[in-house]
Amino acid sequence: MLADDPIQTAVARALADNMNDGGGKNADYIAALASVDPTLFGISVATTGGDVFNAGDADVEFALESISKVFTMALAMEEVGAKAFRAKVGTDPTGMPFNSVLALALHADKPMSALVNAGAIASASLISATNAEDRWHKILAGQSAFAGRSLSLSDAVNASEQSTNFHNRGIAWLLYSAGFVYSDPMEACDVYTRQCSTMVTTADLAVMGATLASGGINPLTKTRVIRAENVPHILAEMTMEGLYEASGDWAYTVGLPGKSGVGGGIVCVVPGRLAIAAFSPRLDQFGNSVRAQAAITQIAAEQELNLYLAG
Numbered sequence: 352m353l354a355d356d357p358i359q360t361a362v363a364r365a366l367a368d369n370m371n372d373g374g375g376k377n378a379d380y381i382a383a384l385a386s387v388d389p390t391l392f393g394i395s396v397a398t399t400g401g402d403v404f405n406a407g408d409a410d411v412e413f414a415l416e417s418i419s420k421v422f423t424m425a426l427a428m429e430e431v432g433a434k435a436f437r438a439k440v441g442t443d444p445t446g447m448p449f450n451s452v453l454a455l456a457l458h459a460d461k462p463m464s465a466l467v468n469a470g471a472i473a474s475a476s477l478i479s480a481t482n483a484e485d486r487w488h489k490i491l492a493g494q495s496a497f498a499g500r501s502l503s504l505s506d507a508v509n510a511s512e513q514s515t516n517f518h519n520r521g522i523a524w525l526l527y528s529a530g531f532v533y534s535d536p537m538e539a540c541d542v543y544t545r546q547c548s549t550m551v552t553t554a555d556l557a558v559m560g561a562t563l564a565s566g567g568i569n570p571l572t573k574t575r576v577i578r579a580e581n582v583p584h585i586l587a588e589m590t591m592e593g594l595y596e597a598s599g600d601w602a603y604t605v606g607l608p609g610k611s612g613v614g615g616g617i618v619c620v621v622p623g624r625l626a627i628a629a630f631s632p633r634l635d636q637f638g639n640s641v642r643a644q645a646a647i648t649q650i651a652a653e654q655e656l657n658l659y660l661a662g
């Protein structure tokens with residue numbers, strides 16, 4: 352790839368232009384996230400052709416957190432099919448916080464979206480497995496296939512979350528009582544918590560997104576990770592629920608399916624072309640990284656990537 356490639360230029364400029372934005376603060380309800388260096392800032396773009404463009408801290412690992420929901424959704428859908436997935440988990444936005452019990456109460460305890468905690472726990476439970484280790488290794492293998500390298504979990508982040516995830520355990524029991532969790536509920540919650548603790552760089556995350564952009568084929572390994580027919584369902588869900596309660600505003604202003612996590616990462620997908628990933632730990636009131644949003648917004652506007660633009 353050329354240093355003067357327009358995408359490389361855009362990525363470097365987005366880093367420089369947003370570097371001094373000190374808004375937001377690290378997630379603090381998970382102790383291991385509160386202590387991450389708030390000044391970290393990385394941006395990567397991966398194309399469906401296999402080029403990867405980086406700027407800043409693109410080689411620093413961070414916790415995938417809620418972004419993991421996209422890839423577990425993909426794996427569960429691969430197993431049960433899009434139609435059954437819709438019935439078993441649901442495919443509408445809740446319009447409420449990612450861990451909302453009220454959203455469950457309003458829908459007879461059906462999760463509605465795989466991209467909120469309830470739906471992610473249900474998705475993890477849908478993966479066929481003999482026990483928790485088997486379930487976890489299938490999910491980690493799936494995440495690694497999307498990234499094109501062997502990913503691993505942070506013991507520190509996982510321990511920190513496992514010791515404080517009582518709310519998510521409550522959600523898992525609510526799902527169980529209503530018939531929307533398909534394994535032992537505490538096993539599903541345990542494995543969901545582990546999947547959030549997987550560590551990635553923005554370069555990894557961009558490749559994971561580019562695998563969706565190329566219809567399920569990893570652009571680096573050239574391996575098919577999921578069926579092409581499932582990709583539009585996943586991207587639709589990302590548009591509806593990917594940036595928490597700001598998802599509608601994100602569609603309105605940026606026009607790209609995305610997913611963010613409280614670790615500070617965001618990935619956005621431009622079908623057929625590329626994915627943009629950015630990471631910076633300081634979050635806004637919804638849980639979206641302030642500088643990652645700014646960087647992706649800038650690159651998408653400059654490169655005219657909004658999906659709703661004609662031509």
Ligand code: GLU
Binds near residue numbers: 417
């Ligand atoms: N592990 C976090 C939780 O379940 C993920 C939250 C997020 O990134 O939205 O609370």
